[in-house]
Amino acid sequence: NAGVTQTPKFRVLKTGQSMTLLCAQDMNHEYMYWYRQDPGMGLRLIHYSVGEGTTAKGEVPDGYNVSRLKKQNFLLGLESAAPSQTSVYFCASRLLQTSTDTQYFGPGTRLTVL
Amino acid sequence: DQQVKQNSPSLSVQEGRISILNCDYTNSMFDYFLWYKKYPAEGPTFLISISSIKDKNEDGRFTVFLNKSAKHLSLHIVPSQPGDSAVYFCAAVLYGGSYIPTFGRGTSLIVHP
Numbered sequence: 188n189a190g191v192t193q194t195p196k197f198r199v200l201k202t203g204q205s206m207t208l209l210c211a212q213d214m215n216h217e218y219m220y221w222y223r224q225d226p227g228m229g230l231r232l233i234h235y236s237v238g239e240g241t242t243a244k245g246e247v248p249d250g251y252n253v254s255r256l257k258k259q260n261f262l263l264g265l266e267s268a269a270p271s272q273t274s275v276y277f278c279a280s281r282l283l284q285t286s287t288d289t290q291y292f293g294p295g296t297r298l299t300v301l
Numbered sequence: 302d303q304q305v306k307q308n309s310p311s312l313s314v315q316e317g318r319i320s321i322l323n324c325d326y327t328n329s330m331f332d333y334f335l336w337y338k339k340y341p342a343e344g345p346t347f348l349i350s351i352s353s354i355k356d357k358n359e360d361g362r363f364t365v366f367l368n369k370s371a372k373h374l375s376l377h378i379v380p381s382q383p384g385d386s387a388v389y390f391c392a393a394v395l396y397g398g399s400y401i402p403t404f405g406r407g408t409s410l411i412v413h414p
Contacts, residue, residue, distance in 0.1 A: 191344070218400060227310070229390060229406035230345070237399055245401070277344050281400060287352070289335060290402070292344030 189213050191293035193278050199299045200268045208263040208296050210278030217283035219261035220245075220290065221253060223274040230277065236261055237283075268300045304328050305393050307405035314412050320378040322408050324391030327372065331403075332396035336365060336376050339388045339407070348389070349376070381412045 194209040210219065221233040232245030236255040250272060252264045261280075265272060275297050279290040306325045314320045324334075332353045337345035351358040351365045351374065358365050364377045378385055388409050392402040 227406060229307075230404040232401065235399070235401065243399070279344075283400075287333060287350065288400075289347040289350065292337075292346065294344050295342070 191278055191280050191291050193276075193293040193296050195296060196294070197297050199301065200265075201301050202269060204268050205264070205266050206268065206298075207265075208276055208278075208298075210261045210263070210280075210293060211259055212278075212280040212291070213259060214280060214282065214291065215258070216280035216291070217258075218281040218290075219255065220279040220281075221251070221261065221263045222277045222279065223247065224277060224295075225274050233263065233276075268298075270300045272298065273300045274298060302327075303405075304331075305391055305403045305405040307389075307391055307408050309408050310406070311409040311411070314381045314410065316383055316412055316414050317380045320376075320381045320385065320410055320412065322376040322378075322389050322391075322410065324374045324376075324405055325372060326374075326393050328393070328395075328403075329369075329372065330395055331393040333394040334365070334367060334374050335392045335394070335402065336363075337390040337392060337404075339390065345390060378410075381410075383412050383414050386410055386412050 191212045220235040222230040234253040239258040278293040281290045282288045335350040336348040338348045339345040367374045388407045390407045391405040
C-alpha cells in the first residue's frame, strides 16, 4: 500500500504557465481533497471530491480546476499560474465507512511561481 | 473569520515535561475534533480525535480534552519527547454534511533534550 502519493514533489513555474498536480490513492477511498499550506495560514481547502466524477469548491478555489475521472486519482490544474499560488499543496483522501474516518495526506508538492 | 483558532504559533518544552497545545473554536455546531501532527517536508498525519459527546480521549502519551461550554480543546503530551517536535494542527468537523474539516493555523512544538 503506497497510501496517498503526489506528483511532482517540486516544481518551479513562470507566471502564466500551466501545470497539473496529480494525486493518487490506492486505499479505495471515496473522498479526496486538495489543500494549500502557506506560512502561518494552516491548511486551506481548494477543492474536494466525494466520489468519482464529482467535484466541489472549497475555501480558496479561484485559479484552480480539478478533475476526478477515476476514483483513485484527483488532479489539480493551474491554467495560468500566478506568484500568489506559490505554496505547498497537499492532497488527502478519506474512506467513507463511518463518520469518524480520518483523512490520509500525501507528502506534498512544493510549487514556486516566479 | 477563523472558526478554529490556535493562538500560540509556537511552544517550547523541556523533554520529560508536559506539552499543552490549545485550540478554540467559534462554531458550536462542530461535532468532532481532531489533532494532526506534521513534520517538515511531510504531510500531516492523524494523531487523536474526540467526539463532542466526550470530554476526554486518551491514547498513550496523548490526551485530548474538550470543554464544549468554553468551545475549547487542548492536547496534552506527557511526557514530551524530542521526536514530538512538529507542527500540530487542530481541526473541527460538522457531522451530517460532507466531511470538510476546518483547520487551525497550527502550533509549532519544540521539545528540547
